[in-house]
Amino acid sequence: MNEKITLNKLRLLIAKSLGVQADQVFLEYCQNLEHGDLTTNYAMRQAKSIGASPMELAAEMAIKLQADGEVSTYFETIEPVKPGFVNFRFNKNVLAKLLSDSLEPTLDPTPKKAIVEFSSPNIAKPFSIGHLRSTIIGAAIANLLMKIGWSVTRDNHLGDWGTQFGKLIVAIGKWGNIDEIRRSQNPIKLLLDLYVKFHAEEEGDPTLSDMARARFSDLERGEQKAREIWSFCVEVSKREFASHYSELGVEFDTEYGEQFYEDKIPKVLEILKEKGILKIGEEGAQIVEFENEKYPPLMILKKDGSTLYATRDLAADRWRLDNYGPDTLIINEVGVEQSLYFKQLYEVEKVLGWVKDGQRIHIAHGHYRLPEGKMSTRKGTVIFLDDVLREAEAKAASLAKEAVQLTDYDGARDDGDRITWRNQIAISAIKWSDLKRDPITDIVFDWDEILSMKGNSGPYMLYTVVRSRSILGKTDKNPEAPTDESLIESNLVRLMIRYPDIILRSALSYSPSLLAGYLFQLATEFNSFYDQNRIIGSDNERELLSIVKNVGDIVEDGLNLLGIKVPDKM
Ligand code: ARG
Secondary structure, three states, X not given: OOOOOOHHHHHHHHHHHHOOOHHHOOOEEOOOHHHOOEEEOHHHHHHHHHOOOHHHHHHHHHHHHHHOHHHHOOEEEEEEEOOOEEEEEEOHHHHHHHHHOOOOOOOXXXXXXXXXXXXXXXXXXXXXXXXXXXXXXXXXHHHHHHHOXXXXXXXXXXXXXXXXXXXXXXXXXXXXXXXXXXXXOOHHHHHHHXXXXXXXXXXXXXHHHHHHHHHHHHHXXXXXXXXXXXXXXXXXXXXXXXXXXXXXXXXXXXXXXXXXXXXXXXXXXXXXXXOOOOEEOHHHXXXXXXXXXXXOOEEEEOOOOOEOHHHHHHHHHHHHHHHHOOOOEEEEEXXXXXHHHHHHHXXXXXXXXXXXXXXXXXXXXXXXXXXXXXXXXXXXEOOEHHHHHHHHHHHHHHHHHHOOOOOOOOOOOOHHHHHHHHHHHHHHHHHHHHHOOOOOOOEEOOHHHHOOOOOOOHHHHHHHXXXXXXXXXXXXXXXXXXXXXXXXXXXXXXXXXXXXXXXXXXXHOOOHHHHHHHHHHHHHHHHHHHHHOOOOOOOOHHHHHHHHHHHXXXXXXXXXXXXXXOOOOO
């Protein structure tokens, strides 16, 4: 048994043995470990067409599979189970083999090329918690896809163009002083104040909106003063974002931003015109309408000829498909409030024949809400990432001190060490609190919840790895692959062997939370294993050490995929 055993291989083998089409057979790990390792619902799905009861068919299948020499080399038991599943339990040799391969990823047999676009904050506004979710979830998805062999470009689609710059230029002209802003310690804060002021004043003075539109139009035409202010905003914002990304350990391959596509817009307008789908809408704007009014019309050009968010997205996608290849998947990790917009955008791209079904993917997440309602930059009711990070670090520091038996916090070599631990613990808390949940639900912002350090939390996960390392550090003995039956057949091992499949499924379903759920289950199982077994000095110490090491490696590898780094001590 040298070749890697994958679920897909077993599935093909089972289909062959049953003499049926492989794509009719689904094989997956049992939800409940007590039910076995693998299960197929083939009988339940096919019984009707054959005119048998699911249970009869399942029983027949089990007999056939047991009698097949090749299939039965893998399994200890193959059983029909009510109401019509066939469940499989791996034999000891297979478990041992899967265990030794547990850190080797199962690659996607049909790997794709993808652009994962995430984070995408807006220039001239502080990085708020609003863009944090996209940053955390998007980075994890990109890591997962790379792990299964996809070729991925991580793009930060910065919001560096649009009417908001018109507003800012007006506000600076009316109430600000660009030189003062330049000299300030915190220019983004001043820019935000101006932005908020603009919206407050605009309520009583609608001419401000017209002025802003005109100024954006100037900017698009390349008017020098407008461009200067714009470049300055981009520069200070990018500097601030870069420091957050480095603290969060998030990297991008490209950071084009909306403005990058400005000179690529005429070509797209040409294409839209050729296809005859650009219409003049009410009030002179140019729009695209959808068949049967499936969606509301999408505006492409304002009546003064200015471009919109959608115009720039179309130009971006055309350029991406030209540059990376026509089959490239384009994934946008953006909040759920833009769902309708992305449906409209994808529909236009489909009508234009640019993309096939499933080639454009919107991964939507819900938002942090304040107990009193939605956060809004315009109203100045936002929580800034900076505050979250500092607050998390303060909490992490006290946690680190509390856990002195593991931490040499006060006796750390230097401040650098303390800062690193504190930072890693804080970041783990923030990222885990996001990744452990289904992204689509909104989260009511609560400091204790997001910075949770106990239970199903980032620090608990780090602690699991650190504990594994510290056990290994207590002995000179080397780990040795287990042969002991009760160990190999334990629930802990049966859970460990699922790791490659979990990665594959989390990646293909763009669901880091699936991986997080698994890692938490594994950590919990490991911690109770540790409580029940004496390891150091036991008869099978080396085998137990091997399990301890393997769990630590899996959890650390999984956390890395989720963008969480493990400190060497805690
Ligand atoms: N900057 C935008 C925002 O904050 C998100 C950009 C999403 N990506 C895109 N291709 N439209 O709302």
